[in-house]
Amino acid sequence: MPLREVAFSLLKDAENSFKENGKFSDEVFQGLHDVFGEVFVKAAEILESGVVMRYETPNGVRVIFKVTNKKETYTLFDNINFCYCSMFAQEVLVNRKLLTCKHVLAVRLAEISDQVEVIKLTDLQYIDFVRDVVNYIKE
Ligand SMILES: [Zn+2]
Known part of the structure; x- marks a missing residue:
């Protein structure tokens, strides 16, 4: 099975494990570590x-996500494996050594384990929000 599919099915397992037990089982934990390595450790942090x-x-x-850690904030789009961090650019896109970065994985894990703070926006606020993000990216 290609690594990408392994990762995908593992996240599915993680989701089921969390739903059943309210936490990740040791097996899931180990699996996530095996597949994502340091990225998983950093995402857990x-x-x-x-x-x-x-x-x-x-x-x-x-839906838009914002991941903030140690004064750094990254904006991510729902269900898109992409991030503007340098790690993603270098290790995922250029070197193809990683499947994703810690931010994308953190969002996925946060969703699975219900650690996401939800903020409701009106459609207009959302448009402003996206405009800000796009302006930020262009700068
Ligand atoms: Zn990232």
Whole structure:
């Protein structure tokens, strides 16, 4: 099985494990570590010391995440494996050594383990929000 699929099924296991037991089983924990290595360790650190916020419109269709840890904030889009951090650019896109970065994984794990702060936006606020993000990226 390609690593990407292993990772995907592992996250599914993690989700089920959390739903059943309210925590990740040792097996899941080990598996996540085997597949994601240091990225998993760092993502777990974000969950402990940082904040994952989910901004969504009233119908929940439009979603943006913000991951903040140690004064750094990254904005991520829902269900898209992409991040603006340098790690993602270098190790995921250029070197293809990693499947994803700690921010993307932290969002996924935060969602699975219900550690996301949800903030409701109106559709107009959402548009402003995205505009800010895009402006930030262009700078
Ligand atoms: Zn990142």
